[in-house]
Amino acid sequence: MGQPLDRHLLRIRQRTQSQLSHGLSPAKHRSLYHDLPDEPLTGSFTIGLLIFIIWAVWPFLLGFLFPWEDINPGTSGDMFGSLTALFSGLAFAGLISTLLMQSRELQLQRDELTQTREVFSVQRFETTLFGLLRLLNDHVASIEVDSTGWVRPGASKEDSRVGRLALEVMAERLPTQFERQTERDNVTGRPKVVGQTQRTLEQIVDSYEKIYRERFEIALGPYFRLLYNIFRLIEEAKLSELEPENRAAKNEYGRIVRAQLSSSEVKLLMFNGASTYGVKFKPWIIKYSLLKHLPSLDRQNCATVCSDFPPQAFGEH
Structure with a gap:
């Protein structure tokens, strides 16, 4: 009974040490990344694409509203000042993307920390449990x-x-x-089951x-x-x-x-x-x-x- 328990303890320790030395397994990492939504990247791409479309369409929209012959060269040159607005908008979109990605990384870290705490908790529990089982087997042997x-x-x-x-x-x-139920035998004088x-x-x-x-x-x-x-x-x-x-x-x-x-x-x-x-x-x-x-x-x-x-x-x- 002691040898199977020792082998089980050895497997438990090897498994726990592997988890702690290598961190979470690749499968755990994949599950963590898979469970998190792709909304930060999708949202940033959508914002950038929207800003680019507005910038590209803006000169043609002005040309439609105001005939080109009524616009002097200085005024037409000012229309391309929207390029500055493009880069400002892209910078703003990049800032939002950065904040969302940081939020995602923090969520990953919290999930990994939770997994690590569970590993340590199970390790302490198993050490105590199999220690008590060893005491029980030692008492039985005595x-x-x-x-x-x-x-x-x-x-x-x-x-x-x-x-x-x-x-x-x-x-x-x-x-x-x-x-x-017994009674005494009259011949032998010994009790007999009746x-x-x-x-x-x-x-x-x-x-x-x-x-x-x-x-x-x-x-x-x-x-x-x-x-x-x-x-x-x-x-x-x-x-x-x-x-x-x-x-x-x-x-x-x-x-x-x-x-x-x-x-x-x-x-x-x-x-x-x-x-x-x-x-x-x-x-x-x-x-x-x-x-x-x-x-x-x-x-x-x-x-x-x-x-x-x-x-x-x-x-x-």
């Missing part, structure tokens, strides 16, 4: 129980279970939805909370708190300025964390979410479909506890 599910560090080698094998033993010791009754959800939760307090809290308490803080980090993160992209990114990171959980962990998480210990965590169990990989056999054997969760918790939208 859990040690005996074959009955009691947390007993230093138990004999033959009787101890460590890491996710320990969580598997804990999951096997969870209360079932049926309670056996029937079973189905427990209610409240009875199962009460039984779980008792086992949790007596056996599991020392190991599962830090485990569930770490897992809760991982999803709180994801839920509070702002990974994009656009809300649809932000939600999609959160769901993707939620799937990454969900992939780290074994079947035993999913079963333990379900029982904890149904109890009073998991009241705050339960909405995120549902939202991120953390029970999706619960084995079908456990869904059958723990149908009463499963009924406390909507289909979304199992990835059934």
